[in-house]
Amino acid sequence: MEALLSVWYGRHGRDLPWRTTRDPYAILVSEVMAQQTQVERVVPRWERWLERWPTADALAAASPGEVITEWQGLGYNRRALNLHRAAQHIAAHGWPDDLTELPGVGRYTADAVACFAFGRDVLPEDVNVRRVTDRTGATFSPAAAQALMDLGATVCLARIPRCGICPLAEGCPSRGRRYEPLRKQGPLEGSFRQRRAQALRAVVAGEQPSDEEAVTALARDGLVHVRDGLVSLPSAP
DNA sequence: GTCCCGTGTG
């Protein structure tokens, strides 16, 4: 199966700039950004980010407010803060042996950095990789990691897989199957999550948000500071 | 109008 996958990857693999670097900081940034945002959208933002903060030291020296501002539009603002804190940890103590010690870095991201940057022999398992391995029943080496992620993201989709264009369809025991949604979720429109994000965008724009409830939640996560009823981006490192 | 996605927290 891995040979078929490799041929497909050569023709249909995504051309992502961080796949040509081994810089662990650059890879960490790409992984954190791409965890919740389509990779095509991430590419220009990743390039801008590395121009502005080319190293973990440079990012660590920025203020949290600058980092939050640069992050806008990449989703889940807490991740920006975690990435900043991770850079400060790296700047102060170097790269830890156990990468999950870094804030915002769990099993998947730790394995991705270990594999792609440090050349460790581990297969980072995101849900794309897990879907393909579960459905095909095949096993793959860490060399197939990028190909598995692309196949899972573009062909072996969560609910309605595109088996008609899948290089592994022949002999796949799950071929043609459809799947129920894994999570239940209400609409984003009008949700508290959206209000939070709107309130933070207002602060980034230099305005005072009117949504006090959202501000309280943002302050609890350290995304804003409130003093004398005035809301600002966090400036202290 | 609803789901996806990894991590942290209650």
Next chain:
DNA sequence: CACACGGGAC
């Protein structure tokens, strides 16, 4: 273990 977290994809 369930849930919060964003915004484009579907």
